[in-house]
Amino acid sequence: MKGLLVRWLVLTVAIMAAAYLLPGIKVTGVLSAFFAAAILGILNALLRPLLLLLTLPLNILTLGLFTFVINALMLMMASGVITGFQIAGFWSAVFGSLIVGVISWLLTSMINDQGKMEVITLHQKRGRWE
Numbered sequence: 001m002k003g004l005l006v007r008w009l010v011l012t013v014a015i016m017a018a019a020y021l022l023p024g025i026k027v028t029g030v031l032s033a034f035f036a037a038a039i040l041g042i043l044n045a046l047l048r049p050l051l052l053l054l055t056l057p058l059n060i061l062t063l064g065l066f067t068f069v070i071n072a073l074m075l076m077m078a079s080g081v082i083t084g085f086q087i088a089g090f091w092s093a094v095f096g097s098l099i100v101g102v103i104s105w106l107l108t109s110m111i112n113d114q115g116k117m118e119v120i121t122l123h124q125k126r127g128r129w130e
Helices: 003-023 032-045 046-054 057-063 066-081 090-108
Strands: 026-027 085-086
Touching: 003 026, 003 032, 003 090, 026 032, 026 046, 032 046, 032 066, 032 085, 057 066, 057 085, 066 085, 066 090, 085 090
Parallel strands: none
Antiparallel strands: 026 085
16 A cells, blocks of 8 residues: 555655746645545556457557657646646647656556565676576
8 A cells, every 4th residue: 555655645746847848737735636546547558458458450660659658648638637737738748648657657666565675786796696
């Protein structure tokens, strides 16, 4: 449960970073970003797998680039539900989803299931890293 809360906070930070970096995304406060992260997490858990399955032929045809469109649609849906979270247009949503995806991927890759920072220590033995 702690890991879920930490990932939720990471997604909130990623949304705030996207709003800071892109002029087409506006967040009125941390609470709006917090609720936008919750809605985005729910949409990604429930609706995104279905959309990926339905658009699989188009996704294969575009070599996976249509996934960016699906991520942008998820972000636009979240902005439609939360009043303090606004996205100006489709391209702002595409670039915003790229920023949110990269930041959340980088930060959650360092967090384990218990919500703690995970450190991997490598040692060199006989010319190999283990």
